[in-house]
Amino acid sequence: MSEKTTTASAAMRLPASMRLYSETTVAVVIFVLLAALPLLVSGYSIYILPQYLLYGMLAMSLGILWGFTGILSFGQAAFFALGAYAMGLAAKWGVTGNPAYVGLLASLVVGAGLAAVVGYFLFSVGVRDVYFVLVTLALSIMVEQITVSQSQITGGYNGMFVPRFSLSFGVGPELDLSSDAAIYYVILPVVAAVYFLLRWLLKCPMGKVLVGIRENEDRVISLGFNTSLFKTAAFALSGAIACLAGALYGVHANFVSPSLAGVLFSTEVVVWVAIGGRESLLGALFGAVGVSALSNYLTAVIPEYWQLVVGIIFVVVIVGFKGGLAGAIGRAFGGEARNGGRE
């Protein structure tokens, strides 16, 4: 309406499509480079990278929930562990069909189902914010305790062996996942697919409603949306992705134990996402990859102090870069952080 604000805000105009395009470009380049990596290097990096990428997938499952819907969860590790146990049990019980596929499907169903049930009961009675955090925290503790106490099924503290399955494709030879390169080329496309699926979802009406809930839930309700259903759907999606990541992790690591469900690991996921930038899926993904790689390196170099170093980085990023590293990078390249905003 007034001349002054119009011109002032022209400078703040956000070429939203351009920024989205550029994040997609960055993502494509990174995934292509990752796909080429086993041709250039081999050994430990190729062994360990899929594990970091699965941590990244777990971080994206929190990113969609915390960064885009505004719901913080300290229960992501619970879903991750359940996925790994689903794979272990599918192998142990010798289910009919290919146990790998049964396990993967089961992990998706368990993850989505558990999150949907918990989410529906909490959201429909208006549980929000810190109360939701506490319940998800309890979820982590419960899953950890159950996996300890039901040792005849789960192996208790000793954990459970998860085989590196062979994948059959109906035609052609089976793909044996015991080689590092083979499992690398299974996990990388899954992580990339999840990334692009979530990016696509965020451009859909559902994604826009989720961002609206993050920004101003009361306004979204007053526009006629049943926000508890949307939040339940977001949590279910998040649970399914976390569970699927855990299923693949179990196969990759050959092993799952109760600590994978614990509060400590759940907290780590929150730290990855906060450092990487919760309003960017790429930030969450590579926050997880970067922090885990750094932690791994530091445990070898300075075993007594590595946690201190990670802690300091966490504090510096939280205090200095709102929106995490992704937000800082976004601002450095002219645009603002994703979705046009500062905190």
Next chain:
Amino acid sequence: MSELLRTEALTKRFRGLVANDNVDFTLDAGAVRCVIGPNGAGKTTFISMISGHLTPTAGRLWFKGREITALSVARRAKMGIARKFQTPSVFDRLTVDDNLELAALGKPVSASERRASIEEVLEITRLRDVRRVVASALSHGQRQWLEVGMLLANRAELLLLDEPTAGMTAEETSATGELIRMLADSRNLSIIIIEHDINFIRDLKAPVTVLHLGRVLVNGSFEEVAENEQVRNVYLGHE
């Protein structure tokens, strides 16, 4: 004109305080009504019970012939009741376009219809030039209009406007008056407005309901109300 909204003996008590006391109220489709009254008269309580943000202690409401007393805010919004809050409630970090699109998504229409209605709303609310600006960077008046625009994009049939001209310049206030008249006359929207600005209410030439201590003191045209002895005592006299 057909009846759009009716309240019957609508009552709201907050512990000892009676905020609304047996309010009977009807509004026709395409009608504009100003609700005025001194601070604490129960104006915001009244529209909160219409929007569903407050549940009445007693009494009932009907919208388009259907009882809505027990319906949630979201259900009422789906039926066409939309509210503009006293302090603009928009999505601060989203652009004007994204704000309107999210509002438009509240009703099941095709994507092309949605885009068309957003363009129309941008025109009506004069926000086209700032469509890619985030809402937090708009002037206060523009934010007020954006929120009204969101109700339009949301295809509301009954607009509840809680102090739509608060914080506006004289020029913006009179433009808002024209906007409200246009929405009622050419788009057949029903509008309930809570206002304090007496000049604005006079210029609107709409029927006025005066609330006092939670009760309807008088209904009538601005002139009738302005000359009413009781009203002068409780309200205009204190101006």
